[in-house]
Amino acid sequence: MSGIINSLYNMRHMDDLARRESPIHSIHPLIKLITTIVFIVVVMSFGRYEIVRLLPFFLYPVIIIAISDVPKAPIFKRILFVEPFIIGIGILNPMFDSQTIHIGGIVLSRGWITFGSIFVKSLLTITAALLLIATTGIDRLAEALRMLRVPRIFVLQLLLTYRYISVLTDEVGRMTRAYTLRAPQQKGIHRKAWASFAGQLLIRTFDRAQRVYHAMCARGFAGEYNTGNAFSVRLRDCIYLVCWTLFFVIVRILDIPVLIGSMITGVVL
Amino acid sequence: MHMADALISPLVGGAMVAATTGATAYSIKKVQNDMDEKKIPLMGVMGAFIFAVQMINFSIPGTGSSGHLGGGLLLAIMLGPYGGFLTMASILLIQALLFGDGGLLAYGCNVFNLGFYTCFIAYPLIYKAFVKKRVSPGTIMAGSLVSSIVGLQFGALSVVFQTFLSGKTELPIGTFIMFMQPIHLAIGIIEGVVTAAVVTFIWNSRPEILDKAASGEKLGEVPIKRTLIGLGAAVLIVGGILSWFASANPDGLEWSMLKTFGKTEIETNSDIHKIMSQVQSKTAQLPDYGFKSDDSVNTDKNENESSQASEAWPAVNTGTSFSGIIGGAVTLGVVVLAGGIISIIKRRKLNYKSRI
Numbered sequence: 297m298s299g300i301i302n303s304l305y306n307m308r309h310m311d312d313l314a315r316r317e318s319p320i321h322s323i324h325p326l327i328k329l330i331t332t333i334v335f336i337v338v339v340m341s342f343g344r345y346e347i348v349r350l351l352p353f354f355l356y357p358v359i360i361i362a363i364s365d366v367p368k369a370p371i372f373k374r375i376l377f378v379e380p381f382i383i384g385i386g387i388l389n390p391m392f393d394s395q396t397i398h399i400g401g402i403v404l405s406r407g408w409i410t411f412g413s414i415f416v417k418s419l420l421t422i423t424a425a426l427l428l429i430a431t432t433g434i435d436r437l438a439e440a441l442r443m444l445r446v447p448r449i450f451v452l453q454l455l456l457t458y459r460y461i462s463v464l465t466d467e468v469g470r471m472t473r474a475y476t477l478r479a480p481q482q483k484g485i486h487r488k489a490w491a492s493f494a495g496q497l498l499i500r501t502f503d504r505a506q507r508v509y510h511a512m513c514a515r516g517f518a519g520e521y522n523t524g525n526a527f528s529v530r531l532r533d534c535i536y537l538v539c540w541t542l543f544f545v546i547v548r549i550l551d552i553p554v555l556i557g558s559m560i561t562g563v564v565l
Numbered sequence: 566m567h568m569a570d571a572l573i574s575p576l577v578g579g580a581m582v583a584a585t586t587g588a589t590a591y592s593i594k595k596v597q598n599d600m601d602e603k604k605i606p607l608m609g610v611m612g613a614f615i616f617a618v619q620m621i622n623f624s625i626p627g628t629g630s631s632g633h634l635g636g637g638l639l640l641a642i643m644l645g646p647y648g649g650f651l652t653m654a655s656i657l658l659i660q661a662l663l664f665g666d667g668g669l670l671a672y673g674c675n676v677f678n679l680g681f682y683t684c685f686i687a688y689p690l691i692y693k694a695f696v697k698k699r700v701s702p703g704t705i706m707a708g709s710l711v712s713s714i715v716g717l718q719f720g721a722l723s724v725v726f727q728t729f730l731s732g733k734t735e736l737p738i739g740t741f742i743m744f745m746q747p748i749h750l751a752i753g754i755i756e757g758v759v760t761a762a763v764v765t766f767i768w769n770s771r772p773e774i775l776d777k778a779a780s781g782e783k784l785g786e787v788p789i790k791r792t793l794i795g796l797g798a799a800v801l802i803v804g805g806i807l808s809w810f811a812s813a814n815p816d817g818l819e820w821s822m823l824k825t826f827g828k829t830e831i832e833t834n835s836d837i838h839k840i841m842s843q844v845q846s847k848t849a850q851l852p853d854y855g856f857k858s859d860d861s862v863n864t865d866k867n868e869n870e871s872s873q874a875s876e877a878w879p880a881v882n883t884g885t886s887f888s889g890i891i892g893g894a895v896t897l898g899v900v901v902l903a904g905g906i907i908s909i910i911k912r913r914k915l916n917y918k919s920r921i
């Protein structure tokens with residue numbers, strides 16, 4: 297249980313990251329959202345036997361991390377958190393696709409190549425999504441969604457769910473502490489108490505959430521966070537978008553690694 | 566059950582995003598009609614709750630794998646189908662963004678698999694039928710058990726189909742189904758029991774929360790039909806447009822292998838086949854499916870011979886693949902270098918500033 301509470305608390309860490317200042321942080325949230333989606337779609341459009349051609353795309357996360365100064369450790373931790381599922385499905389590829397090919401002198405089964413391409417793609421796409429939120433934050437991303445004409449009620453629901461996660465976590469912490477105090481020398485929560493614990497948790501959180509919501513309404517909340525700073529798309533936001541899109545398109549069309557490789561081998565040999 | 570971007574092709578992902586957007590838009594319209602002061606915080610709380618529930622992974626006895634609850638049915642019971650679907654959509658968006666759990670391209674698939682079947686099929690058609698006449702712990706338990714199982718079976722099946730249509734993995738569709746469905750049967754049973762337990766508790770202590778949600782929506786025949794037709798149309802249109810784009814970019818196996826490795830010669834590694842059939846015979850719970858052992862031994866032999874014969878074959882175009890590998894290494898080097906240079910420049914600037 298404490299593991300879950302910890303990882304839920306870690307969520308706030310992303311908020312802290314998003315509050316930093318850097319050239320990447322100051323890019324318009326909508327622009328960053330569009331760039332991320334373009335990136336993911338382009339990466340995923342590659343065939344399943346292409347690994348080498350995906351490599352230039354690592355430039356995107358690397359540059360974003362370098363410029364935005366987002367610490368690498370929490371990002372990597374989150375990638376590790378989800379990678380097992382993808383590996384779990386992908387690792388079956390070498391079993392099912394056992395036909396082999398020669399690369400230079402090495403014999404590889406095609407399954408390993410498709411697995412490698414799934415792995416690289418997942419690495420790229422997960423990192424891109426995480427970097428988006430780490431440099432933007434959920435509030436500003438919600439603003440971007442509003443600009444995309446996503447209905448208010450959905451954005452509101454998104455923000456409230458996000459906010460209430462910490463309310464719920466507090467409640468879980470309080471209830472487990474109370475429970476362990478009353479049940480010493482007992483490991484975890486007894487099976488008999490699970491249902492009432494979960495139900496009680498819901499009701500307590502609901503009551504508190506309602507108080508929070510009423511308090512927000514009393515302070516003039518009418519369905520939108522009024523942050524006071526309205527963003528507008530500036531010239532440099534457009535340049536950011538155009539540059540990255542150009543880069544993605546060029547890397548999609550040209551086989552950069554083979555070009556570089558043949559240039560080198562051409563010069564050396 | 567969250568699908569990652571890496572397992573989805575843009576075509577399937579785009580079509581599912583379109584379908585989900587349609588269902589979401591429809592739900593928003595429906596929910597807006599009966600929005601009251603209680604429902605907004607309740608939706609948020611339920612979202613947070615299911616979010617936490619989905620993070621608890623439990624191991625499934627006898628399979629060696631683990632799963633987590635979906636929570637779609639609980640959402641539908643507490644918030645009604647439309648509110649439940651919307652809440653599921655926002656939970657999955659937060660998970661995709663903050664934890665990278667389930668990708669952005671696969672977002673449509675995930676919302677559909679976890680939300681659509683439970684909220685729009687299992688809840689109105691099955692659960693409601695069970696509790697229609699009398700609400701009691703017994704009917705709640707029976708209703709949520711059956712509808713959880715059905716909802717999850719649908720969800721698991723559509724995971725299989727989406728993966729299959731995307732063509733990113735090599736899993737034969739039959740095997741994949743034989744893996745997914747039994748596991749999700751187990752998860753469905755656990756999910757049904759948990760859902761029933763929570764709903765019964767709330768029904769006992771705070772019936773007014775449930776009553777509001779249950780009475781707020783009346784799910785007639787026509788809207789569901791209309792939704793389904795609309796969704797089908799959206800999938801077809803987007804699928805058609807995207808596949809038109811995709812066909813301009815042939816992605817054949819031969820072509821890409823030729824491109825990547827400059828060689829189309831293919832042979833079979835018999836070791837992996839053998840391991841595979843051993844694994845198959847060990848996981849004998851699936852007797853209907855499997856490689857016919859006699860046949861596979863025979864083909865193994867054949868393949869052994871053929872692979873020995875073709876081992877003498879030189880790679881047709883070693884040059885291209887060689888330069889591909891070198892080029893790849895150089896590309897990675899350049900990427901790392903770029904990151905390093907930017908960090909160094911930034912640090913210099915900082916030092917410079919601090920000196921001033």
